[in-house]
Amino acid sequence: MGEIEFLEQVEKAAEFLRESKPERVRIVSHLDADGITSAAILIRVMNRLNKLYNISVVQSVTPELLDLVNSDCSDFVVFSDLGSGCISKIKEKIKDKRVIVLDHHVPEKENEPNAQGKRVMSINPHFFGIDGNSDISGSGVAYLFANAVSRKNRDLAHIAVIGAIGDMQENFGFSGTNRRILKHALESGKLEERRGIRLFGSHSRPIHKLLEYSTEPYIPGITGSESNAIQLLGRIGINPKKGTNDWKRLFDLSDEEARALASAIIMLRTRSGASNAESIIGPLYEIKDEKPGSPLKDAREFATLLNACGRLGLSSYGIGACLNEAKLKKKSIETLNSYRKEIIKGLKWVKKSAEDKQHIIKGENYMIINAQENIMPTMIGTIASILAKSNEIPENTFILSLAHLPENGKIKCSLRYCGNNDVDLKEVIDYIVAQVEGESGGHKNAAGAFIPLEKEKQFIESAMSALSMFGYEEKITN
Numbered sequence: 001m002g003e004i005e006f007l008e009q010v011e012k013a014a015e016f017l018r019e020s021k022p023e024r025v026r027i028v029s030h031l032d033a034d035g036i037t038s039a040a041i042l043i044r045v046m047n048r049l050n051k052l053y054n055i056s057v058v059q060s061v062t063p064e065l066l067d068l069v070n071s072d073c074s075d076f077v078v079f080s081d082l083g084s085g086c087i088s089k090i091k092e093k094i095k096d097k098r099v100i101v102l103d104h105h106v107p108e109k110e111n112e113p114n115a116q117g118k119r120v121m122s123i124n125p126h127f128f129g130i131d132g133n134s135d136i137s138g139s140g141v142a143y144l145f146a147n148a149v150s151r152k153n154r155d156l157a158h159i160a161v162i163g164a165i166g167d168m169q170e171n172f173g174f175s176g177t178n179r180r181i182l183k184h185a186l187e188s189g190k191l192e193e194r195r196g197i198r199l200f201g202s203h204s205r206p207i208h209k210l211l212e213y214s215t216e217p218y219i220p221g222i223t224g225s226e227s228n229a230i231q232l233l234g235r236i237g238i239n240p241k242k243g244t245n246d247w248k249r250l251f252d253l254s255d256e257e258a259r260a261l262a263s264a265i266i267m268l269r270t271r272s273g274a275s276n277a278e279s280i281i282g283p284l285y286e287i288k289d290e291k292p293g294s295p296l297k298d299a300r301e302f303a304t305l306l307n308a309c310g311r312l313g314l315s316s317y318g319i320g321a322c323l324n325e326a327k328l329k330k331k332s333i334e335t336l337n338s339y340r341k342e343i344i345k346g347l348k349w350v351k352k353s354a355e356d357k358q359h360i361i362k363g364e365n366y367m368i369i370n371a372q373e374n375i376m377p378t379m380i381g382t383i384a385s386i387l388a389k390s391n392e393i394p395e396n397t398f399i400l401s402l403a404h405l406p407e408n409g410k411i412k413c414s415l416r417y418c419g420n421n422d423v424d425l426k427e428v429i430d431y432i433v434a435q436v437e438g439e440s441g442g443h444k445n446a447a448g449a450f451i452p453l454e455k456e457k458q459f460i461e462s463a464m465s466a467l468s469m470f471g472y473e474e475k476i477t478n
């Protein structure tokens, strides 16, 4: 079993859609960048087939959602970037409709590549020995499906590349099936690849801000300091200003200046003993038709913008940006800006509340941020991630953040870890949630949970003892 068999299975899914001749299609996709790109690809496919469709972009597949899909006016359902974990529920709840699940998450049953003739068809790379964590994303599966429906859909490959980047599948290039999709995207002329300085935000931020905010890679002495960043530029002969009141961005530099900047960063990193000091240079993926300076130019920034749209409940703007619709593109950029403002607001609140024991509980190896209604629940995980990467938290600290979802009667919890120890956060959150009621999810490096609102106190107490215990275990095993 390998890629060829997987592609054959995708062809069968396209055939399944063709012979089903649906009148109205329901698309259900995931709320993150990979899910939004998947939805955009599928919408374009349905448009080109002249099919009517409805779309839902959701955080997870709930029984209520399945009831709704079962009773709506669609006669065909496509799940993308989700669904693999609940195929049996889908089969049980959606009774008379044909269904395709296009996903890359670990499926419920490891060895069930659905054969033709079934009502619910599941397309998942895991069935074919392809790693869905690194080698193909949900939007990648959606794209392969689109390509199987019609080769005209090859002009959508770049959207899948953005989705894969959103799911952190780009690591100085791509591997596995993602390389095939990248090739299509480059051939279509929609995407360009070039070598350059890999700093996040290279189009939307002035250079000195890029340097100041760069946490991956970390630039010793520069990250976190605007004035040091400006001084560094001065030392290598780069005037950070453009004209009188504008700042230069990376694309304003000449090749020679860019080389000087890269060497300066590599030198600082080498001096501080970074093992991969040169990793500042690498491939960049850019949308050809976007202008330099647009937050939609760089595929990594594009993915961030889609995440922002999803988290603020405005996925349709993100979908519109993927499909190059001018009005929605503009709205998606505004959404990215308000998302950034929301994050800054959240970080300020954490800083301000540092001594407020009602909200911030500090232990020897943990920090619990109980934001309640002060930070949006969709933002709490991002805030915890930013804190975990910042220099303000001591090494080897768990960061657990909580925010209320009053309308659902729940609390959203996110767990992150600051440090280099090998900690499985999914295991830790499972342990804590087992002490109260709730659902946990996520993976080794980022995990979370939903718990009932009334269990707040109990959950925090359970977390305090569990986190010190897990911290202690680490000390004795290291």
Ligand SMILES: [Mn+2]
Binding pocket: 034, 035, 081, 104, 137, 138, 139, 167
């Ligand atoms: Mn995904």
